[in-house]
Every structure is written in structure tokens, then in C-alpha cells.
Amino acid sequence: MASTTNAPVLTARALGRATLARQSLLSRTALSAEDAVSHLLGLQAQNIKPPYYALAARLAGFRPEALSALMEERKVARIVTMRSTIHTHTAEDVFTLRPLVQAARDRELTLFRKGLDGVDLDRLAVLARELVEERPRTPKEIREALLVEWPHADPQSLGTAARCLLPLVQVTPRGLWRRSGQVCLTTAETWLGRAAEPAPAPDATVLRYLAAFGPASVKDMQTWSGLTRLRDAFERLRPRLLTFRDERGVELFDVPDAPRPDEDVPAPPRFLPEFDNVLLSHADRSRLVPAEAKDRTWKGNQAYCVFLLDGFLAGLWRLEESKERTTMTIEPFGRPGKAQRDDLTAEAERVLGVMAREGLPYEIRFGAVAL
Numbered sequence: 001m002a003s004t005t006n007a008p009v010l011t012a013r014a015l016g017r018a019t020l021a022r023q024s025l026l027s028r029t030a031l032s033a034e035d036a037v038s039h040l041l042g043l044q045a046q047n048i049k050p051p052y053y054a055l056a057a058r059l060a061g062f063r064p065e066a067l068s069a070l071m072e073e074r075k076v077a078r079i080v081t082m083r084s085t086i087h088t089h090t091a092e093d094v095f096t097l098r099p100l101v102q103a104a105r106d107r108e109l110t111l112f113r114k115g116l117d118g119v120d121l122d123r124l125a126v127l128a129r130e131l132v133e134e135r136p137r138t139p140k141e142i143r144e145a146l147l148v149e150w151p152h153a154d155p156q157s158l159g160t161a162a163r164c165l166l167p168l169v170q171v172t173p174r175g176l177w178r179r180s181g182q183v184c185l186t187t188a189e190t191w192l193g194r195a196a197e198p199a200p201a202p203d204a205t206v207l208r209y210l211a212a213f214g215p216a217s218v219k220d221m222q223t224w225s226g227l228t229r230l231r232d233a234f235e236r237l238r239p240r241l242l243t244f245r246d247e248r249g250v251e252l253f254d255v256p257d258a259p260r261p262d263e264d265v266p267a268p269p270r271f272l273p274e275f276d277n278v279l280l281s282h283a284d285r286s287r288l289v290p291a292e293a294k295d296r297t298w299k300g301n302q303a304y305c306v307f308l309l310d311g312f313l314a315g316l317w318r319l320e321e322s323k324e325r326t327t328m329t330i331e332p333f334g335r336p337g338k339a340q341r342d343d344l345t346a347e348a349e350r351v352l353g354v355m356a357r358e359g360l361p362y363e364i365r366f367g368a369v370a371l
Helices: 012-022 033-039 050-056 064-072 102-112 121-134 139-149 155-165 188-192 203-213 218-225 231-240 338-355
Strands: 076-080 086-090 168-170 185-187 242-245 251-254 270-272 305-309 312-321 326-332 362-366
Touching: 012 203, 033 050, 033 064, 033 086, 033 203, 050 064, 050 270, 050 338, 064 076, 076 188, 102 155, 121 139, 121 155, 121 185, 139 155, 168 188, 185 188, 203 218, 203 231, 218 231, 231 251, 270 338, 305 338, 326 338, 338 362
Parallel strands: 326 362
Antiparallel strands: 076 086, 076 168, 168 185, 242 251, 270 305, 305 312, 312 326
8 A cells, every 4th residue: 555645635625625526516517417417426316306406406407307308218217226225327327336336235135134034035036036027016015925935034124135136226207306106116127128237346436436526535435335345446546546635644546637626616505405425425524514514414314405505514405395385495504694695595596496396486585403
């Protein structure tokens, strides 16, 4: 391992600006929705709306119907990948990223050993595949069918095993803008019409991760992916990468041609959905999350939508829709000045112009965080 003694130091603020630039959060880009999903290595899709809000924050001229069309055309799909969470990926990445993180899904299975006592996992995979390739099935249907074979097993563990062993995608209309249905699953091969591929070496994904989230450490990428033992891939790539240190002395890697703007470059407000990957993809999140904001975006198992101000997480927001109007409530952690409130209002109006129901009036309110 090379010494980091002489590597340039990047402050948390500089790291944040670099990551925001390559996430299209310093200025919106003209990328297509499909190209953006690819560049970002997928979008968190635990709920239906987050992928749409994520792209609205990043793309100039984005319309929600563009992402829905890609889903209907089977150019993108919803599937469990990084960190055992549902992501919206391009069809290409379904066949590269899902096999890449399979080792993490295998480890996840060990958490359910008790509920799977006596279950032949190879046979379970065969039976589950036959079920969902005959026609898309709900998770409940999968569990109930597998219980016939293993009546003493834990139903939830059986369903989790099927999800871990097979690349199951959520078929449309699930995930479509304002048209979503219940979760129904089939295999990626069936839905996307392609044969499965062997798990690739991680090297190409390391380069893509750095281009979207860097500069970053080995541990950062392991946090993003849920994988372990990625050091060897970084070492193989070292001759092609730049190295830096953060303020704690941790070695950071980066691709040479990625943007690293000055730390004082203005960062406009951005409204992000819950679970946005830009906030979840580093072991050290201080580049975007100040110490005083840590742990303020969750309550129990519920995550809140957040906004960035001057490049840092600075509060929560929520959208409420009724038949009469759409209301967006902005709840800063601190007390933004008038100019910052005006900037937040302008950005909120832009987001509402894209995401609110057409023809429905909207209003913007400022409130206090109630946690």
C-alpha cells in the first residue's frame, strides 16, 4: 500500500463540492433520464416517488413521465441491489451490479438461518424461479407456495431467501408515476429478455463509483455497495487513479478527469428524497452531513425528505396533496437568512412546477422541525 503522507488534503467542504458536481447537484445537467440513472449507478427506490424526486433535483427539463416510459419500455427496472435495498437501475446495470453484489445477498441469507432450518436452498431457488417465470407473483404468493414445500419454515425467511437467491425485478405498473400497483416479481432474465451473466470483476464499477461519488476511500465504496474486500481492486487501479487524503488522514481515490471544484463554489438549494444515495454512499458522510444534523433525518424506521443548503444537509421537507392544492412544507434545522429563504422558495417552486399535479394550485410554507 502506497504512503499517503504527501497526498493533497481535501477538506470536507471540498469533498462535498466534488461529489455534488458529479451528482449534478451543483448545476442541473441535460442528461437523459436513462443516462442519469446509469451515471448514478441507480437510484434508491424503497418507495415509489424517490427516483422521480432524485432526477428532478439533478436534470434540466426532467418530466416524471420520462422515467415511467423507461420502465414501461423495460429499459430500467426496480430490483434489490446495493445494501439489500430496492434500486431503479438501467437494464444493463441489472445484469452487472446485481451479480456484483450477490456475495452480500449470500451473507444476508445467513441472518435467516433459523427460519430456513431444513430448507434446501438450491431447490428453493428452482421452485421460486419456476413460480415467477410462469407469471409475476406477489411476495405473499411466493411465500405461500414455498410453505407448501417447507411448512415448518418461517414464511418471511422463505421470501427473503427467494429475493436473495434470484434477481427478482418488480414489474410494472409498480413504480410508474401516479399509476403504481402492488409489488409483483419475476426474474430479470424474463422481464428484460436477456440471459444472466457471470459476476464481473469490481474494477469497472470502482471507476464508475468514483466518477459518481468520489473522491472516496475503499471503505466508502464498501459502504455504498455492501461488499467487503475491495482493497485489491483499488490497488490494481492505483496507477490509473489520483490519491488524496481527508482531514483525518484517510486515503481517498479519484478518477483523474472528474470535477473537483473549489470548495467555495456556490451550491444552490436542492430538495432530495428520502434515502437519496448521495447521503448514504460514504462511510464518512461529513462531506454533506454536518455533525449537528446527524441522525436528524430519521424517526424510528421512517426517513424524511431532506434539503441541502450551501452544499450541506440543512433541514427536512414534505409534500401534501389534496384535491384542492399541493402544499410543500420546508423545515430548516437552523434559521436561514432572507436570501437563503428566497433561494429555497425559488427551488421549491421549480420542483413543484415539475412534480405537482398539473392545474392544481400549490403553496410553500416554512415550519419548524418537530422531532
